[in-house]
Amino acid sequence: MNRAGHWVESILHVGANEGQERHDYAANGASPCLYVEPVDGAFAILEANLAGMPFHRAIRAVCAERTGEEVMFNVASNGGQSSSLLALGAHADHHPDIVYTGAQRMVTTTVDRIVAEHSPGRVPNLLVIDAQGSDLRVLQGATQTLPALDGVYIEVSESPLYEGGCTLDEVTGFLRGFDLRLRWLNLDAAGHGEAFYCRPKPAVSMPEYDGVVSEGRPAAQSSLCEWSYFDAANGPQGGVDGPLTGRPGFHTDIEDAPWWQVDLEAVRALNEVRVFNRMDCARERSRTLRVLLSDDGETWRCVHDQGGRTFGGADGRPLQVRLAGERARYVRLQLAERAFLHLDKVRVF
Numbered sequence: 001m002n003r004a005g006h007w008v009e010s011i012l013h014v015g016a017n018e019g020q021e022r023h024d025y026a027a028n029g030a031s032p033c034l035y036v037e038p039v040d041g042a043f044a045i046l047e048a049n050l051a052g053m054p055f056h057r058a059i060r061a062v063c064a065e066r067t068g069e070e071v072m073f074n075v076a077s078n079g080g081q082s083s084s085l086l087a088l089g090a091h092a093d094h095h096p097d098i099v100y101t102g103a104q105r106m107v108t109t110t111v112d113r114i115v116a117e118h119s120p121g122r123v124p125n126l127l128v129i130d131a132q133g134s135d136l137r138v139l140q141g142a143t144q145t146l147p148a149l150d151g152v153y154i155e156v157s158e159s160p161l162y163e164g165g166c167t168l169d170e171v172t173g174f175l176r177g178f179d180l181r182l183r184w185l186n187l188d189a190a191g192h193g194e195a196f197y198c199r200p201k202p203a204v205s206m207p208e209y210d211g212v213v214s215e216g217r218p219a220a221q222s223s224l225c226e227w228s229y230f231d232a233a234n235g236p237q238g239g240v241d242g243p244l245t246g247r248p249g250f251h252t253d254i255e256d257a258p259w260w261q262v263d264l265e266a267v268r269a270l271n272e273v274r275v276f277n278r279m280d281c282a283r284e285r286s287r288t289l290r291v292l293l294s295d296d297g298e299t300w301r302c303v304h305d306q307g308g309r310t311f312g313g314a315d316g317r318p319l320q321v322r323l324a325g326e327r328a329r330y331v332r333l334q335l336a337e338r339a340f341l342h343l344d345k346v347r348v349f
Contacts, residue, residue: 007279007317008126009310010119012036012145014063014111014138015130017081018045022056029283030126031055031310034118038062038073038106039080054337055287055308059118063131064108065140072103084132089163091133094190110141122309123148130155133165139174146178151198158191168195206320209271214240214262214331214348221260223253225340236260239346246279246314248342258341261332262348267295273304273321273331276313276344283310286343288336291321293328300332313344 008030013021016035025033032055037043043060050056062073064085076082078098082091088100115123123145131138135154139146146152152175156168172182172195180197187193219236238249240262252258273291277283291304304321311319331348335341 007283007312007315009312009317010122010124011126011128012111012115012119012124013128013130015132016046016058016128017042017130018079019049019056019058021128022049022053026053026056026284029281029310031284031287032057032119032124032308034059034114034124036061036063036114037080038104039075039083040104041075042080042083055284057118059114061109061114062106063111063114063138063141064134065110065137067107067109067113067141069108071106071108073106074100075102075104077101082132084134084162085137086133086162086164089133089160089165091161094161094192111138112142112144115145125150126153127151128153133157133160133162136166136170136174139171146175146180149178149180149199151196152180153194153196156185156187156193156195158187161192171195172197206274206316206318207272209349212347212349213264213268213270214346216241217262217264219250219260219262221250221252221341222258223255225251225253225342239343242345244276244314244345246344248278249344251342252340254338254340256338257334257336258339259332259334260341260343260346261330262346263297264329264331264348267327267329269325269327270323270331271325271349272323274347274349275311275319275321275333276346277311277318278342278344279313279315282340282342283312285335285339285341286310286319288339289319290334290336292332292334293323293326294330294332295328297330305336 011030011033014036016037036059037046047058082098129135129138175197179199184196221236236250287308289306292300294300
């Protein structure tokens with residue numbers, strides 16, 4: 001959860017260096033996570049660090065306010081961490097041990113282009129920017145993305161740290177135009193640090209229907225994990241019966257493509273399947289969730305594929321699969337990978 005009470009669902013990190021924050025992102029359950037890094041050496045390490053982390057993807061690019069401009073990107077001596085489009089400026093006075101050791105010829109892209117190419121149909125809800133003085137230029141290339149964001153975590157400086165760099169006031173003024181307000185600020189004695197901007201926590205529109213047709217109906221699952229034995233509610237019925245808790249209502253064992261299903265005991269016209277993720281930990285295990293329907297429990301049709309994206313639950317941001325009257329007797333939730341399947345509740349309307 002970020003500093004304004006938003007659950008971090010997915011992240012775009014511009015200026016990711018070697019991906020030092022990757023374990024924090026994974027522990028938070030964010031998926032997918034996109035890491036943008038221009039420096040060749042740092043990017044190679046980033047790719048290696050993300051190996052074995054599904055839905056954490058490295059993108060070699062330099063972000064600015066426009067696409068298609070050829071630039072010389074300066075590479076710094078501290079493992080690339082202080083690399084920038086800009087000359088060092090005051091940075092050289094504050095950190096005389098850090099120098100530029102070379103430059104890479106690159107062509108700029110924008111945050112908007114990266115989102116369109118690598119996260120089509122869903123804007124990551126947190127944007128992290130560490131662009132070494134070019135942070136405002138990165139934001140200026142994100143005008144289509146910013147209205148859909150919940151928050152921006154960004155490096156800031158009261159006065160330019162790099163030659164021609166942006167200031168805290170400029171960043172704050174620009175983001176205010178997108179209703180992203182300063183909520184947290186941490187500056188050192190020289191006026192350099194980090195800031196977090198967000199908008200008021202958005203309300204999620206959840207239509208009301210006449211009734212829940214899944215409650216009390218017989219449920220089943222592909223396996224029963226040892227963790228289920230600590231609480232009777234963690235059998236398959238825990239997925240349809242009882243209140244929202246934010247904890248697992250059912251829990252399979254780890255296996256290939258685990259599933260859970262409910263039998264509505266008759267073919268019914270369905271308006272929506274609403275899936276509430278567990279919120280205590282491991283939210284990312286739902287990232288390949290598929291929703292399937294069947295009339296007979298033998299032949300299944302997929303009506304939703306989560307495609308690597310996480311979702312919320314009792315926080316008011318569950319997965320909502322609208323069905324507009326499609327008819328079925330059985331509703332099955334199934335993962336497309338080897339994992340545990342554990343969710344809070346599934347409500348079928």
